[in-house]
Amino acid sequence: MRIAFMGTPDFAVPTLQALVDAGHEIAAVYSQPPRPANRGKKLTPSPIQQLAESLGLKVHTPVSLKGEDEKASFAALGLDACVVAAYGLILPRAVLDAPRHGCLNVHGSLLPRWRGAAPVQRAILAGDIATGVTIMQMEAGLDTGPMLLKGETPVAAKTAGELTDEIAQLGARLMVQVLDDLAAYPPVVQPEDGVTYAAKIDKAEARLDFTLSAEQVERQVRAFNPMPGAFFELAGERLRVHAAEIAGGSAEPGTILDDRLTIACADGAIRPRIIQRAGRPAMPLDDFLRGFAVAPSTAIA
Numbered sequence: 001m002r003i004a005f006m007g008t009p010d011f012a013v014p015t016l017q018a019l020v021d022a023g024h025e026i027a028a029v030y031s032q033p034p035r036p037a038n039r040g041k042k043l044t045p046s047p048i049q050q051l052a053e054s055l056g057l058k059v060h061t062p063v064s065l066k067g068e069d070e071k072a073s074f075a076a077l078g079l080d081a082c083v084v085a086a087y088g089l090i091l092p093r094a095v096l097d098a099p100r101h102g103c104l105n106v107h108g109s110l111l112p113r114w115r116g117a118a119p120v121q122r123a124i125l126a127g128d129i130a131t132g133v134t135i136m137q138m139e140a141g142l143d144t145g146p147m148l149l150k151g152e153t154p155v156a157a158k159t160a161g162e163l164t165d166e167i168a169q170l171g172a173r174l175m176v177q178v179l180d181d182l183a184a185y186p187p188v189v190q191p192e193d194g195v196t197y198a199a200k201i202d203k204a205e206a207r208l209d210f211t212l213s214a215e216q217v218e219r220q221v222r223a224f225n226p227m228p229g230a231f232f233e234l235a236g237e238r239l240r241v242h243a244a245e246i247a248g249g250s251a252e253p254g255t256i257l258d259d260r261l262t263i264a265c266a267d268g269a270i271r272p273r274i275i276q277r278a279g280r281p282a283m284p285l286d287d288f289l290r291g292f293a294v295a296p297s298t299a300i301a
Contacts, residue, residue: 001080001179004099006030007048011164012085014172015106016051019083022176026057027077032088033061065095074098083175084138085168096138101182103138106171108164109198110134110150112190115143116198120167121160123198124223127215130154131163133171135178137187142197146187149174159225159243201228208232210254210300214246214268221270232263232300242274242282254300261285261294 002025005016020026029052037044045053045061052059062070071094079099084091085106096103109119111134116122123131132152139145151170155163178185206228208217221244224230231240249257251264262271276282277292 001025002027002078003179004028004030004074004077004079004082005048006082006087006091007085008032008046008088009086010047011108011168012048012087012106013051014168015083015085015175016048018172018176019179020055022179024179027079029057029059030087031059031061033063065089066092071095081179083179085171091138093140096140104148104175104178105136105138105143105145106175107134107136107143108167108171110152111136111143111147112192112195114196114198117200119198120164121198121201121223122196123155124158124160124163125219127219128155131167133167133174135171135174135185144190146189148178148185148187157222159222161226203228206230208241210263210265210270212266214265214270217265217270218244218246234298234300238278239272240276240282241272242276244270244272247271252299256294256296256298256300258296259289259294261289263300
């Protein structure tokens with residue numbers, strides 16, 4: 001099939017690579033413009049732009065698709081379909097309707113649960129047993145389009161990074177499966193029952209809230225790994241927690257219970273396993289404690 005691909009972050013990379021490996025003709029690749037990155041704030045192409053250029057594919061990086069010139073340029077591609085995976089820009093009606101088979105999206109949840117920007121993180125925070133990916137036909141609403149195919153995976157004890165990588169690979173396989181025989185996957189309208197919305201993650205949410213149960217705090221740690229990174233502040237320092245375990249003990253929420261940095265929650269306690277001081281590498285708790293004194297009974301703000 002003659003396809004345009006739209007995507008930006010690492011999540012989209014497996015799908016573009018799978019389309020190329022399956023022999024589809026990639027007429028154009030769209031990605032968000034290069035952004036400042038790293039300490040030098042050098043303009044850096046997105047992971048999709050980097051992959052597309054390495055494959056010799058033509059890349060477009062418009063700030064918006066709403067202009068008439070962009071709409072006309074897209075229509076002129078003469079596409080069978082457009083595949084979208086975490087592109088990050090709104091697709092106008094003219095773009096949605098231009099391809100013969102419309103625009104198909106790789107969405108990282110089991111729709112209609114977790115429509116929106118952060119489905120993986122919200123699934124972890126909510127304690128969902130399973131999540132997955134939905135191949136859907138795009139329409140003007142926010143992830144409201146009919147569904148073609150779903151794939152499920154357990155959440156288990158995975159971080160958002162691990163789960164996102166797993167879902168990205170699953171979504172790539174399912175998208176190729178759908179494109180191989182579109183007639184075999186008739187669109188199914190999403191039910192209204194069970195709709196939830198996955199709001200974009202605010203950095204302020206990454207501060208660990210010890211007034212929650214230990215189970216909920218541990219979910220926070222996994223949901224915000226790798227970004228924006230769960231943290232708390234102690235002795236004037238911000239400490240980032242990359243992994244944690246549920247521990248025993250009780251006290252006023254936010255109280256350090258012992259010299260192992262066990263922290264009381266509303267129900268139970270949490271103990272970091274991998275922790276990071278500002279400007280230093282992440283390290284196991286034992287290594288951290290050798291250089292950072294922890295006083296039991298200290299209250300964390």
